[in-house]
Amino acid sequence: GAGVSQTPSNKVTEKGKYVELRCDPISGHTALYWYRQSLGQGPEFLIYFQGTGAADDSGLPNDRFFAVRPEGSVSTLKIQRTERGDSAVYLCASSLVLAGGPGELFFGEGSRLTVL
Amino acid sequence: KQEVTQIPAALSVPEGENLVLNCSFTDSAIYNLQWFRQDPGKGLTSLLLIQSSQREQTSGRLNASLDKSSGRSTLYIAASQPGDSATYLCAVPPIRGAQKLVFGQGTRLTINP
Numbered sequence: 571g572a573g574v575s576q577t578p579s580n581k582v583t584e585k586g587k588y589v590e591l592r593c594d595p596i597s598g599h600t601a602l603y604w605y606r607q608s609l610g611q612g613p614e615f616l617i618y619f620q621g622t623g624a625a626d627d628s629g630l631p632n633d634r635f636f637a638v639r640p641e642g643s644v645s646t647l648k649i650q651r652t653e654r655g656d657s658a659v660y661l662c663a664s665s666l667v668l669a670g671g672p673g674e675l676f677f678g679e680g681s682r683l684t685v686l
Numbered sequence: 687k688q689e690v691t692q693i694p695a696a697l698s699v700p701e702g703e704n705l706v707l708n709c710s711f712t713d714s715a716i717y718n719l720q721w722f723r724q725d726p727g728k729g730l731t732s733l734l735l736i737q738s739s740q741r742e743q744t745s746g747r748l749n750a751s752l753d754k755s756s757g758r759s760t761l762y763i764a765a766s767q768p769g770d771s772a773t774y775l776c777a778v779p780p781i782r783g784a785q786k787l788v789f790g791q792g793t794r795l796t797i798n799p
Contacts, residue, residue: 612775626784629786671716671782671784671785672717672785672787673735676732677730680728
C-alpha cells in the first residue's frame, strides 16, 4: 500500500485478555517503530525494529508486551493479560534507516485499545 | 535524559494571521528534529525534518528553524487557514545515534474563520 496500515482501528477487550495489533509498513522501509499515545500526550516509544530484529525494546513497559517482525515487513504487537492502564492509541511508524539517526517517520492511523 | 517541551499547549488565532509554535529540548546533541501534525483521532503526518547541520527548512506556508546551541526550534505558519487547525508536535532523538524519537506534548492550534 501507499502508507502505513494498522489493524484493527479499534479494539475493545476485557481485563486479562490477550490482544494482537498489526502493522503493515511502507514497502522498502527497513525501520519499524511502535509508539503508544495517551489522551493529550505525545507518543511514547515502545520498540524499534531494523529488519527482522528488535534493535531497541527499551520502551516496552513490562513483559506482558511483546512484538515481532518475522519477515522484516509486517509487525505484530502482542499484549498479554491486558490491564485497564493499557488503554491507549498504539501507533506504528516506518522509515528508511539513516546512519546517524532516525529518518522521516511515516505513521499509521493507529489502533485504539480500550480495556474494560 | 532528553526532554521536549512545547509552549503554548493551546493556541487560538483568527484566520490569516502568521503564527509561531515553539519547541525546546534539553540535549542539544541531536541528529535531526522533526515536526508533525496530528488531526483528531488520526495518526501523525510528517511536516518537516531538519538535520542538525541545517538552520531551517521550508514547505509551502511552513518554515521550521533550528537553533541547536540554545535547544530550540520554531515552526512558523504563514497566512493561517482553518484547515491548519490540528495538534503540532516536535520530536528529537534522545541521544546521538538513537533511532527513536522523544516527542513533546504538542500545541493544539485552532484557526478561527
